[in-house]
Amino acid sequence: MGTAMRLAGRITDWNDDKGFGFVMPVGGGARAFVHINEFQRGSRRPLVGDLISYHPGVDARGRTNARRIRHAGQKTEAPRAPSRVPRAKLGLATLLASAAAAAFGLLPAVLAGIYIAMSALSYLMYRSDKIAAQSEASRTPEASLHLSDLLGGWPGALIAQQQFRHKTAKRSFQMVFWATVVVNLIAAAWLLRSGLFAALTGRIGG
Template identity: 65%
Template sequence: MRLAGRITDWNDEKGFGFVVPNGGGDRAFVHVNEFQRGSRRPVSGDLISYLPTTDQRGRLKARQIRHAGQKVAVPRSPSRVPRAALGIAALALCTALALFRVIPFLLLVAIAGLSLLAYLMYWVDKSAAQRGGQRTPESTLHLVSLAGGWPGALVAQQHFRHKTIKQSFQSVFWGTVFLNVLAVTWLVKSGVAAELARSLSG
């Protein structure tokens, strides 16, 4: 059964606060990700309706949150971008290029390592979002993708269903993918990548 209440102790920087039900009762944890699509940014004192649930530790948590008077949004359509398949295909292509000596083996190691790092960072950020903990800055996620970890980021986005809806994030993310591919292509064709690999292995 849905309840109505007011938001209190809202921390806009971290995107969470609490809701005290009308008529009294235990307050529930509120996270910005639980507001339906198209909702404005909440502030302390906002009247909302929500579905009370409990997390794994038995703590009250508000789900399916709407501002007072807000219409029910049409459910989000699942993303049609096969992110995981694209990420795995990119890693497979890099592996093939390294085996045929089109790109240095060290470049493959760097891309694979950064992809693993990106995957772990998305996992940590998703976990922090669910429990209201310290988030990983979006700029840090983009930096790892720009450096070459975008295949792992693609896999993580689909696996954890994280950062796939926010259009501003996705626009910057795909920009980092384009710039990284452009940079790697130049490094390989110019011979800089091979020269760097020789100097590091020597």
């Protein structure tokens, strides 16, 4: 897209906790949905009344979205170098490694199954919350996302966060998210080393 296609608009609504709002074009026209992830890297948090420029786009439901957003007077960002370890690759690698470890008897198959099942659940929860954010529908509580991640769904959450560009810009959420990853790994290691996991699965199986 060329620069001639950029529109100037003013933010008329903004929910900072949820990271989205709406912009009205200065020259008139339909308002567009604004998401924090579409702001150029290094941008400050937006406020109601801010003047921005953006590329108009249309989502799968036919609604107008604001993309590649910049604050008025903000310089164009240089192309960003790709991340060395993208979230999706890290999440997928974790799931594949756990499945391989289970296949070779290095990890209980039940534990690998828990990670895969909980990752699928977390992925679907993030996807649902992203859709709800774009349509202003009822959201999935962050506590529910964190609980699912804590119980082993964090690899799926990593995949969803990158694929849907969801929750990656909210620092407070990311701090809690990575804390759940650390706690989950420590808990899993302790359960395995103590023999408690084997005892629990043995009782369930028996």
